[in-house]
Amino acid sequence: MRIIICGFGTVAQSFAKLLVSRSDDLYAKYGIMPRIVGVFDTKGGITESPGLDLNKLVEIKKKYGTVRNYGKSKKPLSGLEIINNTDADVLIETTASNYKDAEPGMSHIIAAMKRGMHVISVNKGPLALAFPSLMELATYNHVLLRFSGTVGGGTPILDYAKNSLRGEQITSFAGILNGTTNYILTNMARGMSFAAALKDAKSKGYVEADESLDLDGFDAAAKLVILANWIMGMKVTMPDIKRTGIRKVTSEDVKKAAKNNAAIKLIASCNKELIVSPREIPIDDPLCVNGTLNAISFTSEHSGTQTIIGRGAGGTETASAILRDLLDIRKEILRD
Amino acid sequence: MRIIICGFGTVAQSFAKLLVSRSDDLYAKYGIMPRIVGVFDTKGGITESPGLDLNKLVEIKKKYGTVRNYGKSKKPLSGLEIINNTDADVLIETTASNYKDAEPGMSHIIAAMKRGMHVISVNKGPLALAFPSLMELATYNHVLLRFSGTVGGGTPILDYAKNSLRGEQITSFAGILNGTTNYILTNMARGMSFAAALKDAKSKGYVEADESLDLDGFDAAAKLVILANWIMGMKVTMPDIKRTGIRKVTSEDVKKAAKNNAAIKLIASCNKELIVSPREIPIDDPLCVNGTLNAISFTSEHSGTQTIIGRGAGGTETASAILRDLLDIRKEILRD
Numbered sequence: 001m002r003i004i005i006c007g008f009g010t011v012a013q014s015f016a017k018l019l020v021s022r023s024d025d026l027y028a029k030y031g032i033m034p035r036i037v038g039v040f041d042t043k044g045g046i047t048e049s050p051g052l053d054l055n056k057l058v059e060i061k062k063k064y065g066t067v068r069n070y071g072k073s074k075k076p077l078s079g080l081e082i083i084n085n086t087d088a089d090v091l092i093e094t095t096a097s098n099y100k101d102a103e104p105g106m107s108h109i110i111a112a113m114k115r116g117m118h119v120i121s122v123n124k125g126p127l128a129l130a131f132p133s134l135m136e137l138a139t140y141n142h143v144l145l146r147f148s149g150t151v152g153g154g155t156p157i158l159d160y161a162k163n164s165l166r167g168e169q170i171t172s173f174a175g176i177l178n179g180t181t182n183y184i185l186t187n188m189a190r191g192m193s194f195a196a197a198l199k200d201a202k203s204k205g206y207v208e209a210d211e212s213l214d215l216d217g218f219d220a221a222a223k224l225v226i227l228a229n230w231i232m233g234m235k236v237t238m239p240d241i242k243r244t245g246i247r248k249v250t251s252e253d254v255k256k257a258a259k260n261n262a263a264i265k266l267i268a269s270c271n272k273e274l275i276v277s278p279r280e281i282p283i284d285d286p287l288c289v290n291g292t293l294n295a296i297s298f299t300s301e302h303s304g305t306q307t308i309i310g311r312g313a314g315g316t317e318t319a320s321a322i323l324r325d326l327l328d329i330r331k332e333i334l335r336d
Numbered sequence: 337m338r339i340i341i342c343g344f345g346t347v348a349q350s351f352a353k354l355l356v357s358r359s360d361d362l363y364a365k366y367g368i369m370p371r372i373v374g375v376f377d378t379k380g381g382i383t384e385s386p387g388l389d390l391n392k393l394v395e396i397k398k399k400y401g402t403v404r405n406y407g408k409s410k411k412p413l414s415g416l417e418i419i420n421n422t423d424a425d426v427l428i429e430t431t432a433s434n435y436k437d438a439e440p441g442m443s444h445i446i447a448a449m450k451r452g453m454h455v456i457s458v459n460k461g462p463l464a465l466a467f468p469s470l471m472e473l474a475t476y477n478h479v480l481l482r483f484s485g486t487v488g489g490g491t492p493i494l495d496y497a498k499n500s501l502r503g504e505q506i507t508s509f510a511g512i513l514n515g516t517t518n519y520i521l522t523n524m525a526r527g528m529s530f531a532a533a534l535k536d537a538k539s540k541g542y543v544e545a546d547e548s549l550d551l552d553g554f555d556a557a558a559k560l561v562i563l564a565n566w567i568m569g570m571k572v573t574m575p576d577i578k579r580t581g582i583r584k585v586t587s588e589d590v591k592k593a594a595k596n597n598a599a600i601k602l603i604a605s606c607n608k609e610l611i612v613s614p615r616e617i618p619i620d621d622p623l624c625v626n627g628t629l630n631a632i633s634f635t636s637e638h639s640g641t642q643t644i645i646g647r648g649a650g651g652t653e654t655a656s657a658i659l660r661d662l663l664d665i666r667k668e669i670l671r672d
Contacts, residue, residue, distance in 0.1 A: 154639030156500040164492040286645040302656035303490030309622040310642035320638035
C-alpha cells in the first residue's frame with residue numbers, strides 16, 4: 001500500500017515508528033507492506049516512489065524541524081503538489097484541527113478523494129464542518145473515508161458502537177470526550193481553582209495551542225458531530241451542536257456537586273438534541289472517570305447501557321487507530 | 337435460517353420474543369427470516385418443519401411449564417432425537433451451565449456439529465471444560481461455534497477484544513465477570529455482613545440455584561477460560577484456573593480496603609497466570625464498578641488500558657447477544 005502523510009507531528013511520527021516496529025508482523029499476519037511515498041509539513045515535503053526510509057525521516061524531522069530536508073537536491077514540494085502528482089492508495093491527514101474553515105486538511109482530503117485515494121483522517125476539522133458532504137464525496141469517488149483516531153484516540157469507540165453493537169439500535173449516548181477539560185475539572189474537584197488547574201494542565205502539555213478548542217468545548221463538539229453522523233446516521237455539522245465550555249465553572253459549583261455525591265464533567269450527549277455542556281454526574285456512574293480519561297456510555301434498545309473508558313489521546317494510541325483504519329481499508333478493498 | 341433451541345428458560349424465551357418483535361426489521365435490514373423448527377426442555381420437545389409459532393410457544397411454556405404440550409398428538413421428543421432428526425442450520429444451546437461434566441449441553445453441541453450445524457452457546461459449561469477440543473471439532477466439521485452471550489451478557493466484551501482491537505496485541509486483562517458476587521461485595525462495602533448480603537441477593541433472584549457457581553468463583557472462572565482461549569489464543573480449560581471464591585471475605589477485610597481508598601472485588605485476571613480471587617482495587621480505577629455491573633480492562637501494547645462496563649446478565653441482553661451471533665454466522669456463510 002502506497003501512503004501519503006499530511007503533517008508530521010507527534011501522531012504521524014508515532015505512526016511511522018509503529019510501521020517500522022511492526023513491519024514483519026504486518027506482512028506475516030495481514031500480507032501488507034505499507035510504504036510512505038510522500039510526506040509534508042508546513043515547510044514543504046518530499047516524495048520517493050519506492051518509499052521513504054522512515055527511521056531517517058524521523059531523524060531529519062527531529063534535526064531540522066521539517067521533513068523537507070530529507071531529499072538533498074530536490075525543490076521541496078507543497079502538500080497539494082504532492083497529492084496531485086504522487087501515485088498513492090491512501091492519504092493520512094494529520095494536520096491540526098481548525099474549526100473555522102478546516103484548512104489545510106479539507107483541501108488535502110478533497111484533492112485525494114478526487115484522485116481516487118482512500119482517506120484516513122485524524123484531523124477532526126474537516127469532519128466537524130462537513131461530515132455529510134465528505135461522506136458523499138467518498139461514495140461518489142468510490143473511496144473509503146476512515147477516522148477511528150478522531151474520537152477516543154486509541155480507544156475504538158466508533159468501531160465498538162458501529163460493529164460490536166451491530167444488530168442493536170443505539171437510542172442515546174453521553175460521553176466525556178475531551179481529556180484536557182476532564183483533567184482540569186478533576187483537579188478543581190480536588191480543591192484547585194480554575195486558573196491553577198488550567199496552568200497545571202498547560203505545564204503538562206495537555207492544552208491545545210489554541211486553548212479555546214479545549215476550554216470552549218470545540219474539541220468535544222467536533223467529536224459529537226462525528227459520533228452523531230457515523231453512529232446515529234444524523235446529517236449534522238458543528239453549528240448543530242449546543243455548546244457551552246467550562247470557563248464559567250466555579251469552585252463553588254464543584255463543591256456543591258460533591259455534596260450531592262456528584263462531579264461536574266463536560267458532557268457531550270446525543271438524546272434528541274446534541275449538547276456539549278458542563279453537567280453534574282453521580283460519582284458512582286461508570287461515566288464519571290477522572291484525570292485525562294475519556295468515557296462514553298451508549299444506551300441501546302436491548303443491551304442496556306454500556307460504558308467504554310480509555311485514554312482519549314496520545315501519539316502511540318492514535319497511531320494504533322490509524323493502523324486499524326489501514327487494515328480495515330485493506331480488508332474492504334480485498335472484498336470488492 | 338432453521339434453528340433448534342435447547343432449553344426454553346428466560347434467555348431462550350427472551351430470544352423468541354426478540355425474533356417476533358424484530359422480524360420485519362431483520363428481514364429488511366439483513367435479509368434473514370429465522371425459523372425455530374425444534375425446541376425442547378427437560379420434559380421433552382417438539383419439532384415443526386415450517387417453523388413454530390413463537391407467541392404460542394411462549395404461552396404454552398408459561399401455562400404448562402414445558403414446551404412439550406405445544407403439539408397435541410405427537411409423542412414428545414428428547415433433545416438428541418430432535419437434534420439428530422431435524423433439518424436445521426443453527427443450534428442454540430441455552431441449558432444450564434454445569435462444571436462437572438457439562439451435560440446435557442456438551443452432548444447437544446457435539447451432536448449438532450457432527451450433523452453440520454453451526455452452534456451458538458450461551459451455556460458456559462461445555463466451553464469451560466472443553467474449549468480447545470470443541471473449537472477443533474467445529475473446524476473439522478466446517479461449522480462455526482459462537483458464544484457472545486457467555487461473557488458480559490449483552491455487553492459485547494468478546495467482540496470488542498477480538499474485533500475492535502484488531503491489529504493490536506492484548507498483553508493482559510482483568511475483570512469483574514460475575515454480577516452476583518459483585519452485588520454481594522458492594523453491599524458488604526456499604527456495611528452488610530456476608531450472610532445478610534447473600535440473603536438479599538437471593539431475595540432478588542441474583543443467585544444461581546447452585547450458589548457455589550457464584551460464590552466459589554466457578555462462573556467467573558468459566559468466563560476466564562473462554563476469554564483466555566478466544567482472545568489470547570491459549571488452550572486452557574477449567575482446571576488451569578487458580579480459583580478462590582468470596583466466602584472467606586470478611587467485613588473487616590472490606591473495611592480495611594475502604595481505608596486504603598479501595599474495594600474488594602472478585603477479579604478474574606490473565607497476566608501470565610489465570611486467576612480468580614478477591615482482590616483490592618482502587619476506588620477510582622475504572623474497573624471498580626458497583627452493584628451487579630460487570631467490567632473488564634484490557635491492556636494492549638499500543639492502545640493503553642481500556643475498560644468496558646455493562647450489565648453482565650439479563651434475559652433480553654443475552655438474547656441480543658444470541659442475535660448478534662446469528663447475524664455473524666449469516667455473514668460468514670455468505671462470505672464462503
